[in-house]
Amino acid sequence: MTTKLKFTPTSQSLFFVTLRRRVDAYFTQQACSPHANRAMWAKALFFLIGYALLYALLLSNQFGPLGSLGLAITLGVFAACIGFNVSHDALHGAFSSRPWVNRLLGNSFYLLGANPYVWKITHNVVHHTYTNIPGHDEDIEIAPGLVRLDPEEPLRPWHRYQHLYTIPLYSLASLSWVLRKDYVKFFKHQIGQHTPPAHPRSEYVNLFLGKALYYVFFLVIPLLVLDLAWWQVLLGFLIMHLAEGLVLGLVFQLAHVVEGTSFPIPDASGSVDDAWAIHQLRTTANFAPRSQLAAFICGGLNRQIEHHLFPKVCHIHYPAITAIVRQTAHEFDLPYLENPSFGSALFSHFRLLRTMGQQEQGLQVDAFLKNTVNV
Template structure:
């Protein structure tokens, strides 16, 4: 595999100017780039809802149909905890305290996913090689089934991908719990990063997966007065709800009209610097919607997140104005869809476009 290198990454004037202005904002406003009171309130709300829904189901006081509805809500709550709490903590942006970040990162295990594996695939690989086919494994949603760039192999089934892609997104969460983490952990490399894990991480992977399987499979089967097939339906519905919520939000940030999928040259060199690359491969949506800001944990403002992953998402609304003005000043794109639905429509068009090419 060719080693990807960005052009003049350390000397890009756009990134230097943007960082200077954002740092000045935090200094002048005497604001910490980490969690504020609003962030702590959000954290308490989402964790309370997540734990509360789980306990309501485990209580065994509801009829089966009610537990099924609670399972749908629990799946969504798990996704929102990941967006709003764990994502920031794993990036180290939730708090200036490493211990606090580790505590909230560990909650990721209760969502069915490994924070250690996520830190490799997302923090390091995705944030460095965003939208570069063959290097950014976050865009490999279902290799061979979903095609989202011109460089990907073609097969005739992809003609219908704009129809079957969304049901496939439902499998994202259950894949994390039973397949993806193991695969990424034990494969030789993730993108161009070679995997070398501390011994303790081998233990943690299986230990925390075991806890998840106990809490969400063994314990419900023991305490709930339902049949095995009723449990299976509820378990799958919970994961489908979580997976669809996650899949839609992540795809709307990088696979919409206006985002690029640039390739390095034959020697591995990228045409632009890293920060400019981020501006061409990342998009925002529903930036002005308070509900999106509350529920999506800044993932609807991926431009700011990619440039400032160490800044807590609670501040993205403020620094977004600075980033946008600076990008336009340097002649760089600032791609954004005004609403969630417009971003969803744009993603659908992308799927249809690359599917037609397969025809």
């Protein structure tokens, strides 16, 4: 598939004009910036300082193997939370009105072992434009061939069990990022069907230097400093990333791969039968939108609808604009997909994986995905 995609500017595009006007009016009436406020800065500092303290405690040699393992797991969770709460907003330009602040905080992505430049291409450009479109949005390609999400992909015998093995696979997401994914994406000529521009020379340096420093801080220094065997250090590194990967994988998948979300197939000319904003509503779902804990941990990614429609608005404001988005969607008779809790979203994801992997339902899956509407 090499045809460039285009969204159909139907009369429904009036939805986004109306919505954007209402959201802009909210910030004007409240006399507040759509960027970070004090609560957002406090949360960012909490995760960044917590990450630094956990790393220092780990290297202090004051804990035995089990204590060190507990610190490593917690460090992995904090790394994921930095990705959600600091890096993500900054790389979207949503944290601050000052570009240099966003660049600085966006570099916190290196703390996850990931490359911010590659992320901005794969996520900001490709995923946010071509959300859930098979062959274009590589964020939904969990493990090509092993996990079936595209209704047009052939069913294989092992897909029958994908609802059992896919969620544990998410634990490998962070390791893949650190050891493989960024290198592969950086040197690919196409990401999905998007051809990125030639990379600046400085980004080659940033990629390899950033990775090298991460390996030094999380493998070499612990091997030199800690009173642990080499295999214990490697095991701790592995388990830290399994914890980090599971948190990252679950949060991202529960926003797009649940019952009710669609996986649109463009026509022969590359047209998607929706305006861009309508496409975002059909392919994205919120989970646990009323949970303060979910909002604190997930960095607003539990309100993915608001994020996809307004990626340059800091996530600290999503609770305030959620009612505006929901009401406007209902006025235009458009879906607004929500799972009330993390658990309900997880079970919905599980059921969708099972449906996509069952041979006897294979011919019905496409209709299921296109027709299911959960308002």
